[in-house]
Amino acid sequence: MEYVMLLGSTVLVNNIVLAKFLGLCPLMGVSNKLSSAVGMGIATAFVLTLSAFSGWLIETWVLVPLNIEFLRILCFILIIAAIVQFTELVMRKLSPVLHRSLGIFLPLITTNCAVLGVALLNVREKHDLAQSLVYGLGCAIGFTLVMIIFAGIRERLAIADVPETFAGTPVGLVTAGLLSLVFMGFSGML
Amino acid sequence: MFTATLVLTALGFSLGGLLGYAAKLISVGEENSVSDEIEAMLPGSQCGQCGFPGCRPAAEAIASGEADVTCCPPGGRSLVESLADLLGIDINSIGATAAPMLARIDESLCTGCTRCYKVCPTDAIVGATKQIHAVINRACTGCSKCLDACPEDCISLSPEAVDLNSWHWPKPQLV
Known part of the structure; x- marks a missing residue:
């Protein structure tokens, strides 16, 4: 039950994108088309979960025993970069078309602050292994959910009659703000 | 300090080694799959109207972005649309295409x-x-x-x- 609560709260209430405002770059960059947003969401979700998991392993088994916690960010970045490279390899094998359409945004998952943020938050919240995994998974699901919702809205915005000054990214940012407001409404749930 | 250097080096080496092994395990033949897919969509009559010696080189050029998706006159508008869909190009950004x-x-x-x-x-x-x-x-x-x-x-x-x-x-x- 505790894990379900943690999962629910990270997916909806403390949504990584709309409540903590991490990982806004892919939210604006890859949300023009629903199909690539789904691909990006799943790729990031994979990296997020895996890096939250291995971040915990490194923290508990290497950094703390050797008393070198000051290397935390460096080590986490190293792990994240390796996982992203692995994801890119897998994606190029499984779906070359998606790999092409995501383009530069795929290697840029490395610099997605949501990924590093989740790994660091795990340390700050003093999660154990299972909690870290659930927390990473919750953030991953939350991220993918927001990407899909936002891409769906933007596909409709593209054909909507938006004033010229607001057309494109500005109206996208306004929409993201409104979406964030909507997600704030979940905070009363849990 | 010595431990820190050692740990980072060990981490770098092991991750690099794992990645290298993974790359070998799941390698692809130089991005051929996209050009394969595009080649299957082209008419395949090797007519050369696109300026390439045949459909295979044209497909490779389209896949690498050197040639425009509109370069194939026999394919017409329907080919342009399906290519744009495959490559994730906005269909509205493509101007007039040569009529077949x-x-x-x-x-x-x-x-x-x-x-x-x-x-x-x-x-x-x-x-x-x-x-x-x-x-x-x-x-x-x-x-x-x-x-x-x-x-x-x-x-x-x-x-x-x-x-x-x-x-x-x-x-x-x-x-």
Whole structure:
């Protein structure tokens, strides 16, 4: 039950994108088309979960025993970069078309602050292994959910009659703000 | 300090080694899959109207972004749309595309020499020796190979006439 609560709260209430405002770059960059947003969401979700998991392993088994916690960010970045490279390899094998359409945004998952943020938050919240995994998974699901919702809205915005000054990214940012407001409404749930 | 250096080096080495092994395990033949997919969509008549020696080089050029998706006249608008969909290009950013051309044989001049149907890459010309030849419109890609082969100059290319299969709504006027 505790894990379900943690999962629910990270997916909806403390949504990584709309409540903590991490990982806004892919939210604006890859949300023009629903199909690539789904691909990006799943790729990031994979990296997020895996890096939250291995971040915990490194923290508990290497950094703390050797008393070198000051290397935390460096080590986490190293792990994240390796996982992203692995994801890119897998994606190029499984779906070359998606790999092409995501383009530069795929290697840029490395610099997605949501990924590093989740790994660091795990340390700050003093999660154990299972909690870290659930927390990473919750953030991953939350991220993918927001990407899909936002891409769906933007596909409709593209054909909507938006004033010229607001057309494109500005109206996208306004929409993201409104979406964030909507997600704030979940905070009363849990 | 020594521990920190050692840990980082060990981490770097092990991650690099794992990645290298993974890359070997799940390697792909130099991004060929996209060009394969594009090649399957192209007409495959190797007509060379795009400026490339055939459909395979054209597909590779489209996949690497060197050639435009509109470079294939025989494919027409429908090919452009499916290519744009595959490569994630906004369909509205693509301007006018060349209309597909069809060969037409002037029957009063044709001598039935069979030279044109021998060069036709899509078998779109029917006929026999000393019989007047005709073009099957649905098979013709407008590659213009038959024009060079005809000794009587009786073949001409003209844009495809609008019929039920090729008609589409006109673009809406911008407000």
